[in-house]
Amino acid sequence: MSDFKVSLQEHFNPIPELQHQHYASRLNVFILLLLEINYGSAETRRGLEDLRTFVMSHCNGTSPEYVRRDFYSSLKSHSFFSTLMLIPEPVPNELFNSNTLRSMALLAKVYTLRGVDDYSAYLQFYKCFISEHAPEVPLTRRFIIESTDEELQLELKLTSELDAYRSFIDVVPYLQPRTPTTRDPSKKGLICQPNMHKQRIQESDSYDVNYLQFTNENADTFSEILEVTPKITLSTEQQRRKFRRREAGARNALYKHEAKVSWSLQAAMPSEFRAFIDAISPELIDGHYADISSDDAKFLSVLFLNVLGISNVLDIVL
Incomplete structure (x- = not known):
């Protein structure tokens, strides 16, 4: 697999069944928007620029227009890419502030905050901005690109107070970074500690004796137990x-x-x-x-x- 294909997979997780020319024009514009947002580190942006050059080489044909039913099998495994493909394909000389580009700019914002696999986030995005009954995005492309996450959340909240944009409130919670789920190891029982070492030290017909040693992250022993397991013959x-x-x-x-x-x-x-x-x-x-x-x-x-x-x-x- 070429470096470009590896980079493409790492950044965007494209749907394997789609050919490059099917998504090249959409992804080309999307990467350009990511660069405008100043997404990632300098190294990441250089990688995106190289990837965009690779993608542009496949912008040699028109892509079919897709509907959600075309991606039923990919909505969960390729949440971001399915959503990207449901946005109409940008046409050459697309107006700088067209609804397609405004939708893509919003999608770029969600992508930078939620990654490629947040099914709930992209489902709400589809309902608010892409579905058949979704209104046009009332924000300018420049505002979407240049606003902070908090400013964009606030603007969408205010916009959702208007009857035509009530659904926008549902996407607001996803315009913030995902909160990683963490567990406190101190709340686990002793036997559930991850660093448990077990050694059989005696075995007989009537019982087994095991030595259990528990260590912390620094490999320091903080508890030792002898476990006796009787062997009872049942009738x-x-x-x-x-x-x-x-x-x-x-x-x-x-x-x-x-x-x-x-x-x-x-x-x-x-x-x-x-x-x-x-x-x-x-x-x-x-x-x-x-x-x-x-x-x-x-x-x-x-x-x-x-x-x-x-x-x-x-x-x-x-």
């Missing part, structure tokens, strides 16, 4: 009871796992329920019912009946 009846308990436990766990989705959805807000359905079946949300497979249709039917509180759905005879 045939005891083994049967043990197996039945495990079987019942596995069955109950499986049932709870399958049922908890519908139980939790009964308490979901309409927006949460819509987001869930969009994630599992975007065809349903978009009204493309003929594209829903028979297996998905069966699953959705059972799910909706469960959400409505109907028990023993599979026992219903039609």
Whole structure:
């Protein structure tokens, strides 16, 4: 794989099924906008400039116009790139402040803050700025490029107070950096500490003895334990009871796992329920019912009946 293709993958994670000429013109403009925003380090910008030169060499044809249904299989795995491809292709001599370029400028802002794989962020972006009923972006391209993240958030909040732009408020939370999820190791139990070293020091027919050593990040030992595990021979009846308990436990766990989705959805807000359905079946949300497979249709039917509180759905005879 060439260096350019590696760089392309690292920065933008393009959809593998698309040829370079299918997205070259869009990506060319998008990279130019990133450079205008002054995105990344000097080394990153040099890499983007080289990548743009590579992309421009493929701007030798027109790309088809895409709709969301064309990327149902890529919306989650290639969230950013699917969204980029849904913006109309910029035409030569595009007006400096056209709606296409304003939309791309906003997408560039979201990209710099959320990366390429934030499905929720790009879903809201699609709804607000690209979907069939989305209004034109009322902000100028210069303002979008030159404003700080806080200024852009504030402007979109104020704009969302107008009836025509109510949906803009939904994208505001995504115009800020993603917050990494961290865990406090001190809150973990001793046995759950990541640096645990276990050594079998004695083994017999009746018990095993293990030596457990716990170390911190500096490899300093802060606890040592001797663990004795007895070996008890079970009778045939005891083994049967043990197996039945495990079987019942596995069955109950499986049932709870399958049922908890519908139980939790009964308490979901309409927006949460819509987001869930969009994630599992975007065809349903978009009204493309003929594209829903028979297996998905069966699953959705059972799910909706469960959400409505109907028990023993599979026992219903039609």
